[in-house]
Each structure stands twice: as C-alpha cells, then as structure tokens.
Amino acid sequence: MSVPTAQRLADGELLCELLRQFYSQGWCSGTGGGISLRSEDCILIAPSGVAKERVQPSEIFELATDFSPRNAAVLEARGLKLSECAPLFQAIYEKTGAGAVIHSHSVQFVVAMNHPGVKDRLGWERVEMLKGIRGVSYPERHEVPIIPNTPRECQLLSSLCEALDSLPSKAQAVFVRDHGAYIWGRDAMEAKRHAEIYDWLCQYANAMHSLGLKDTV
C-alpha cells in the first residue's frame, strides 16, 4: 500500500473527529450510523459495528473511487468489517456527485417521520434555518423523500436509488422510516451543515407537533 499523503491523513483525522461529534449528538450511538468522505483519489468509510466515537484513523476503510477495496484485507485481519452502508454511500456519490455522506440515526428524524399525515415526504417552508440547505431560501418549500426501512441496511439500496432518481429539487437527504437518514454535501463541512439543519428542522417539527401547532407535511 502506498504511503498516505498529508491530505489523506488529515481527512482520516477529520472523519474520526466528526464521528465523535455525531456520537455526542446521538446520531451514531450504539455503533449505528456512519460517515464517508471523498479524499483525493479514494473514498473513506468508518468500520461497521464498532463504537463510532472510538474509531481511529488507522481503522478507516479506504476504497478506490470505483469502490474496489484498498486496505480491506488488512483491516479485516484486525477483525474490522466494512459497513453495510458502503453500497448506499456509493449510490449517493454516483447519483449526486457528493463529496461526503453522513448516515444519522437521530431520534428526531425517526419521530418526525411518524407524525400523522407524513407519508413519502417530509416538508418545511417559511423557516429561517432552511437557508442552511444549499440554494434554499426562507419562504421556499423544501421536501425530502422517505423510503421504508428493511431488516438489513444493504437491502435499502433499490429504494434509495429510486428516491435518488426522483429527488425533490435541492433535497440533500433521503430519510428512512423508523431508522434515520442519509445526508450529503459537496464536502464534509457541507454534509455536516446539512445534517445539522435537517436535525433542527425535525426537532422543530416535533416541538410544533407536541404543542398541537403547525407541523411538517
């Protein structure tokens, strides 16, 4: 294996730092959730089924841009497993041109999708925080698709691809009922911002719903 560049090392550190942040926010607790970043000529993915807040840069899977493994054999020999999210991340990279993807298990998402009347989309309008989604303005209506959950993460692939092929304008996420969401951005910082905004929007929807006020649709 070639010697990692300074940028590749920095991206590995960033991925671990984001996992710790997201763990503290409850987005990847109980070993769930995950992150993937593009780094130069490769894709970085956190390992599966481990405490995400303790992942070290040396434990990150590195795949070529065609998703062929580079260091999988080395990490598998250490007992680490590539995330079942990998084909889902790949579909998002290929269909959206994203530079980073976050898989969040935020409880705010799960609750927001269960409000009466919410079917295959969540939507908001006239909320200042919508401006945090790339290209969206305050009064504009913004919608994201919801797909049904499956027993295994990898089984989400076909419905995720269908949702990506008919994404509402400017949507930067696909939500998964009873599960969480896949959120992306041009780079790690934009994906993080989008994840924070969608989390805020769902918290807002949940708070409004608990007060019996206007809700998401």
Ligand SMILES: [Zn+2]
């Ligand atoms: Zn998941």
